[in-house]
Amino acid sequence: MVIALVFAVVCLVGCLGMLWGELHMPTAESESGTKVELPHTIQLLKMEGPANHLVESFNSQREGLARPLTEKKAEGPLGEYVYSLMLGLALTAGALAVMTLGSEDEVEKTIIPEKK
């Protein structure tokens, strides 16, 4: 039971991480400072302000995770590696969710149901 709770908590954390990673995806390619093209719907909804603010905060978060990569002299856009890490966390959360919430059938004991 405790283990199921632990799984559930890790699940939740992973789902949040996945959401974070997905929102990161458009900015993964760009370096900080370059303008990211937002979808037209954002302009229609007049949400450019909050959207740009979100993009800026993502950029700064990404900088934090990307710093160890620059120290290791990684090649290629660093945001991609960060994205890959987030995807890894999301996949782990998904797997733990499946294993916890999956079918409840007992695997060590089988009771034969009555014949119809």
Place this chain on the structure above:
Amino acid sequence: MGKTNIFNAFFLGVEDLTNKVVKSKYNPFYYHGALPQFIMYILFLSGLLLFAYYVPTVDNAYSSLNLVNAFTSVDYITNKIPFGAVIRGVHRYAGDAMVVAIVLHAVRVWFTDRFRQYRWVQWISGIVLLIMVLFIGQTGYYLIWDERSLLLTRMTVSAFDSVPFIGESLKHWFMNGRTITNLTLSNFLFIHIGLSFTLLFALWIHYVRMTRPVITPPPALNYILMAIVFAVVYMVPITATRMADLNATPTMMDVDLFFLWPYQILAAAGPLGYWFWMVVIFGALCLVPLPMFYGSKPVEAAEVVNDKCVGCRLCSLDCPYQAIEMVPAPAGSRFKLLATVKPFRCSGCGVCVGACAFDAIDLPNMEDAEVTARIKQLVEA
């Protein structure tokens, strides 16, 4: 027999603990063979994506901006293609994961005593698969065509050259000519991809003596495997290397031990020493199933009682080792088919006995009539 040896007990203990955390349905130890198969799918897919942009040439006579050769194409993939660096990392680390998974698979098979007698085809084909995977990985490292690739290529050429009688031809086959040219690199690409598809054929042999082989881990385990690969891509990112220069002579640098450990041996022991150690290691591995080293009990194969067999095919379908074949029943029989046991494939498990409703197949040392009599005797006792 090996039922209670200490290594088997170790695995049973670890798996017991794992079963308490995750249900046995998700216990990764029970999918030790299926995990390398899944990793192969990852490698095929990521390899396909890389192949789309890879150019197998070595020209660098003109270091101009428009130079297109293997190294610059790999560079292009890493820096310009969206998520190219990640795919490249996935391909490399899935390859390492493949070697790890194969070794763990072999270790579990060995320790839980699942390689003897009737399972020898699986073991030997497994060794062949391991050699193929190692060679595929090595050609993968040549394809990048950086300094390390050039060094490894030259070392391999010297190793092939030292083989008696056929060394010269082997060397020329490998280089696809007398020196390293564009043809060499396209040969490496052919070996890398062609041998990968040949893996499928070798896998068929690996699976052929098993009915319903388990080759797909449950999706949850697949997600975790991908997650591990992605996490490693983040933790060990691709770093820049220098283009190979045919006029220079690079020296030994850090190597990926999973695939390139034979090169350490080659560097340490020289070409002849290298071949000696390779033959010894893989030869010893192939000899593992030989009964004389382990004194295992010979299998007493199941025997069909021809008079009682009705040809229902249940034993043949149920047998886990493809050891029962249905043949046309002899003339004069009421039935169409007759079961026959192939004794060298029989494991003595008795699943066929359990499947037979007509008492037509028996294990010679444990007939089901005896067992039923014993059960009745115990009830009355």
Place this chain on the structure above:
Amino acid sequence: MGEVKTVITLICERAADLSSETGENGHLASQPGVKVVKFPCSGMIQPLMVEAALSSGADGVIVCGCQIGDCYYREGNKMIRDRLLGLRPPGLKKADRRRILALWLARPQKDRFLSEAKDFQDYLTQLGDPAKPAAKAPAKPAAKAEAKPAEKAEEKPAEKAEEKPAEKGEAKPAEKAEEKPAEKAEEKPAADKKSEEKPEAKKSDKKKSEEKAESKAEGNGDESSKKDDKKDE
């Protein structure tokens, strides 16, 4: 009841390791009544053997193999599981399926086996004696007592609704409560009608359609259809 229930265990050599507990004659030292027969693989167990054990008087049968996914011979435990569940021929024919328990335990899980065996023996104690063919004969004179079993059948749907989704383990205390009055009734001389109710009391806890088959075997085709009508109300 105090009587030790005989349980035949059909176990494979590589599943839960009972060799330290098993005596020379196959009896388990720590769990009286449990007797062990070993097979190279649980896949060798024929459903016929399970039925032979039950029909020769065993109270219950435990089939034990390795963990699903870890059979040494690859598939034996899945085979016997599918045969017992009716997913794979050959299957069980006339056996009382409540008296069969299948366990899939690895070698270190001896204690789990012993605790499951003990729980199974307790459950068998509540089930009572295996219905022998002779005991079914008095069913015919009970045709007069149709009213009484019909009434009882109406009470039972309420309990059935609770018990159906519950697992067998949880159904046991409910069964106990029902069967205690039923068992007491068995001792009375006028017990013919009631003793017929007892097997029916047990059955109404399980699926409806199963009753048709078993009641027909007892020669009560009319009564079972009456009962079904009552339940549909």
